[in-house]
Amino acid sequence: MALTVLLQIWARYGFDYPFSWTEELARYLMIWAGLLGATCAFKRRLDPTVVQVNPEDRGLWNKVVFALTVLIFLSPILYYSFYGPNMNFERGFLWRSSNRLSQGMGVNMALIGAIVPLSCAVIVLHLAAILTKRKATT
Template identity: 70%
Template sequence: MKAIEQASAAVDRVCLTLAKLALGAMVVTVLLQIWARYGFDFPFTWTEELARYLMIWAGLLGATCAFKRKLDPRVVTPKETGSATLRWTRLGISALAIGIFLLPVLYYSFYGPNMNFERGFLWRSSNRFSPGLGVNMALVGSVVPLSCGIILLHLLAQITERKQR
């Protein structure tokens, strides 16, 4: 097993653990909100916001795990049979489609128009704080480029794994 495949597997284990923790924390937070709202007639102001942010993290980290396991939604699921050329063509088309989608997301996470760092998504988010929790919104939004990078790591591992066959 190559280093890139080991790194992909290790990152996948961490992502799966974090996604599970975020999902569990989201459930507990929503239950706390329900309990406070209907049990005490005094809802907390921060629970709905925390549940929303945990849902974002759980969803995007879970998406990386689904991609690693090839369980992500697909328009066409190609068979793994066929000639080596056909398999490489399928992988190339898949990699191209993933790159077309993820590379602009990564670029605009850090840079805005004219490669202006201050107009990038994360920089603009760092100037805002959530109203209920007071959390810097760049912390919440940082999962977007993180998950894109992880998916690209998993794609690279798929390519190197395919080369060994």
């Protein structure tokens, strides 16, 4: 992302001919990096939380509350990534995105938007790993 921004600056001020695609590429890389970073933050438990529950500290109740808060947040995102109202696949986020191309690069916008359900799925995978993790016995 930083290299594409530097290339944009170099082309704009060095050659007085800016590329049309570098700013768009940097924006899309920022979206991907931000959402993939969110999955890493969730895995390491560095994400901001609504409910201050650590599933590793106590018993079953904390795990249930923790899992419910994460799933209540992610379920609508995953649902509307694939389906629209009345479970209409053609009104889902990815389908609507697949009908558009980016202006500067000509890339199908579904490739850019695919990070949304992908990052949610990775967070659900990390949630399953956190909930099934056993404490090491010494």
